[in-house]
Amino acid sequence: GQNIDQPTEMTATEGAIVQINCTYQTSGFNGLFWYQQHAGEAPTFLSYNVLDGLEEKGRFSSFLSRSKGYSYLLLKELQMKDSASYLCAGKYGFNKFYFGSGTKLNVKP
């Protein structure tokens, strides 16, 4: 639902920076959330944006442009343990969360 789109898979090198993009339907939108999910585990919350701009949390940053229906998650100083799927989720209406299909990030040595 809500046309949450993100790339299926990305590969990056340990120590590098990677940007995972997400586009979403703007009608009824109330916030953008990023989650990390390791294989076989439940998603864990990383970051969220309600207003335009950049939110920084350590090695992870998330950006939002409400007018463009666009967000990205930036991961710096990549580590092998960052290999996981990253889920983009939009909050709509009162409190409904709709997820994209996830971006599988492969970190290589």
Added chain:
Amino acid sequence: SQTIHQWPATLVQPVGSPLSLECTVEGTSNPNLYWYRQAAGRGLQLLFYSVGIGQISSEVPQNLSASRPQDRQFILSSKKLLLSDSGFYLCAWSGGVAFFGQGTRLTVV
């Protein structure tokens, strides 16, 4: 602090058998509660959403139902499981950000 409990972690059920998955939340009152399903290698599909006791919103017509008999208890049920019901079922609660339980991996055989 708030915690969410979901059980069992894994379940193997024959086709045509009933299903009951339970989720409970501690440390908060009147949370929004959610059931999601994740097929292998896919994103999270919102199944049910609840804002209060007895209030259930269904997102997708299917072979499943949900109930909320108490403020912090959310139950996912089926009278007769289908092979297509196999997947990773996740319960979540939200007071702003969605947080997930550990998930139940259901295999219908």
